[in-house]
Amino acid sequence: YQRMLAVLKDEPAVSADGVHVTMLANVELPTDTEEAGQVGAEGVGLYRTEFLFMNREESPSEEEQLEAYRQVLAAVDGPITIRTLDAGADKQLGRTSKIATNPALGLRAIRLCLKETGLFRTQLRALLRASAEGPMRIMLPMISTVGEMRQARHLIDEVGKELKRENIPFDENLAVGAMIEVPAAALAAPTLARYCDFFSLGTNDLIQYTLAIDRIDDEINYLYDPLHPAVLTLIRMTIEAGKAAGISVSMCGEMASDKRYTALLLGLGLTEFSMHPASVLEVKRAVMGADVARLRQRASEILALTDVAAYREALDALGREIA
Numbered sequence: 001y002q003r004m005l006a007v008l009k010d011e012p013a014v015s016a017d018g019v020h021v022t023m024l025a026n027v028e029l030p031t032d033t034e035e036a037g038q039v040g041a042e043g044v045g046l047y048r049t050e051f052l053f054m055n056r057e058e059s060p061s062e063e064e065q066l067e068a069y070r071q072v073l074a075a076v077d078g079p080i081t082i083r084t085l086d087a088g089a090d091k092q093l094g095r096t097s098k099i100a101t102n103p104a105l106g107l108r109a110i111r112l113c114l115k116e117t118g119l120f121r122t123q124l125r126a127l128l129r130a131s132a133e134g135p136m137r138i139m140l141p142m143i144s145t146v147g148e149m150r151q152a153r154h155l156i157d158e159v160g161k162e163l164k165r166e167n168i169p170f171d172e173n174l175a176v177g178a179m180i181e182v183p184a185a186a187l188a189a190p191t192l193a194r195y196c197d198f199f200s201l202g203t204n205d206l207i208q209y210t211l212a213i214d215r216i217d218d219e220i221n222y223l224y225d226p227l228h229p230a231v232l233t234l235i236r237m238t239i240e241a242g243k244a245a246g247i248s249v250s251m252c253g254e255m256a257s258d259k260r261y262t263a264l265l266l267g268l269g270l271t272e273f274s275m276h277p278a279s280v281l282e283v284k285r286a287v288m289g290a291d292v293a294r295l296r297q298r299a300s301e302i303l304a305l306t307d308v309a310a311y312r313e314a315l316d317a318l319g320r321e322i323a
């Protein structure tokens with residue numbers, strides 16, 4: 001089976017009815033990039049930068065970050081989407097003084113960066129400088145309001161002006177996008193899209209926040225359900241809002257890496273998948289066997305079902321079809 005998959009490495013991910021799907025890798029450590037290349041990923045859809053900041057007292061300097069971002073740009077063919085620091089909740093840096101009552105609802109991700117602008121600016125300078133060396137995009141985690149998007153973009157503009165004054169090159173058309181991982185962002189996606197160059201669905205958090213299920217609490221993980229109709233509705237809304245606004249929509253949460261969901265996601269209109277390199281080839285195989293036009297029809301019929309048993313059965317059948 002693995003050998004059969006390996007043959008697909010250099011094949012384009014095109015469905016049976018000719019829809020091109022972009023297959024991207026999620027990377028965390030610079031060493032993951034090697035694996036991304038081995039499976040023929042077309043780029044990186046999520047580079048998690050937290051590892052640079054974890055298990056240490058001081059934040060990494062601009063130069064240290066620049067070096068790390070450069071390494072990934074040099075190691076991977078194709079565009080790299082780098083996510084700004086997503087600290088807090090399940091990714092504690094270990095130096096927060098206050099214990100929040102609800103860390104997942106607290107000062108985390110973009111909220112933390114917009115408060116600690118010194119830390120954020122250093123990362124943005126490193127990111128902008130890296131952008132001079134290869135195709136890159138900046139992705140902001142846990143966006144829930146247009147205001148956050150505007151503030152972040154304003155800081156990026158300021159950092160850009162600063163670099164210009166210093167005669168340091170950077171990509172002036174650098175794309176800046178939002179992770180859609182809070183229900184409010186999905187619901188407001190048509191408005192948010194006006195401030196974003198792309199969306200990326202972070203289903204790990206989107207499921208947590210939509211269903212009010214702590215993603216790391218084992219006692220309630222039986223309720224953590226990617227197929228809940230509320231979750232699928234939010235995913236569909238996000239994809240449609242992105243399409244209507246003419247911006248790209250990818251998915252970088254775990255859901256994108258599970259081949260049982262590939263048919264469904266294609267049916268919801270998703271054409272960009274980002275996942276752990278180990279899953280890229282099997283999801284690609286599922287894509288290549290899919291008739292997207294028919295899946296679109298099926299998905300919309302299934303989402304209209306209100307009978308729970310029929311809904312589950314139809315989704316199971318869809319999952320088995322091309323996996």
Ligand code: PEP
Binds near residue numbers: 086201204253
């Ligand atoms: C997500 O929330 O789906 C995601 C990709 O980000 P993380 O798992 O790092 O929170």
Ligand code: MG
Binds near residue numbers: 141181202205
């Ligand atoms: Mg997340």
